[in-house]
Amino acid sequence: MIVAPRLPRETARDYALRMLTHNIASLELKPGAMLSENELSSALGLSRTPIREALIDLSKTRIVEILPQRGSRIVLIDYHMVEESRFLRLVLEKAIIELACDAAATLDFAPMEANLKLQRFSLQNQMTDRLMDLDNEFHREFFRLTDRMQTYRLLESMTLHFDRVRSLSLVAVKDQKIVGDHEAILQAVRAGDRENAVMLVQKHLERYQVDKQAIQEKFPGYFTDS
Structure with a gap:
């Protein structure tokens, strides 16, 4: 388990939720893994109460299953839930991309250009965890540029099902299109081309369907039978 430092003024519950989500x-x-409140408490340096509260929050999005008298378990990946998560993200990101296109002449895209350089380096050096973080940062930057960070935080809490498949894709699929997709999206936004930018975002977020067979063949135990 990766444990990052607690942020200033971050409550114990929010910290536990952030670490579990990440x-x-x-x-x-991993999907199907049992979670021990005692072990999580020790790893995060928290009491069991905020751990339990975070697990309850995660159970509301059906990413964690609370088993009476047994503990909690991370649910297996269900492609129906993945599709719902992707649908929500697509609806919101298309709207954000349109806002970014309309304001393109006034926006500073330098941080995104720097991000893309790091993405290319990470892809070339097979740094999949770092590439996933940079992918998230790239998409988050559009929300920041359009002053919609609260929308992003709400979205982030609802797309865990989709995020797990994105992580698996980086490992299972050899011919990664992620960086090329991002470069094309940024180019279209900078040009203020709403129609093309939206089309590229939709194509980008639908790649998981193309990758589905490769992912399931490499990680068959991570998925439900449905």
């Missing part, structure tokens, strides 16, 4: 999305905590 580790579930990155597959450090």
Whole structure:
């Protein structure tokens, strides 16, 4: 389990939720794994109460299953839930991309250009965990540029099902299109080309369907039978 420092003024519950979310999305905590409140408490340096509260929050999005008298378990990946998560993200990101296109002449895209350089380096050096973080940062930057960070935080809490498949894709699929997709999206946004930018975002977020067979063949035990 990856443990990052607690942020200033971050509550124990929010810290526990952030750490669990990150580790579930990155597959450090694997589908089907049992979770021990005592072990999580020790790893994060927290009492069991905020751990339990965070697990309850995660159970509301059906990423964690609370088993009476047994503990909690990370649910297996269900492609129906993945599709719902992707649909929500697509609806919101298309709207954000349109806002970014309309304001393109006034926006500073330098941080995104720097991000893309790091993405290319990470892809070339097979740094999949770092590439996933940079992928998230790239998409988050559009929300920041359009002053919609609260929307992003709400989205982040609802797309864990999709995020797990994104993480698996980086490992299972050899011919990665992620960086090329991002470069094309940024180019279209900088040009203010709403139609093309939206089309590229939709294509980008639908790649998981193309990758589905490769992912399931490499990680068959991570998925439900449905």
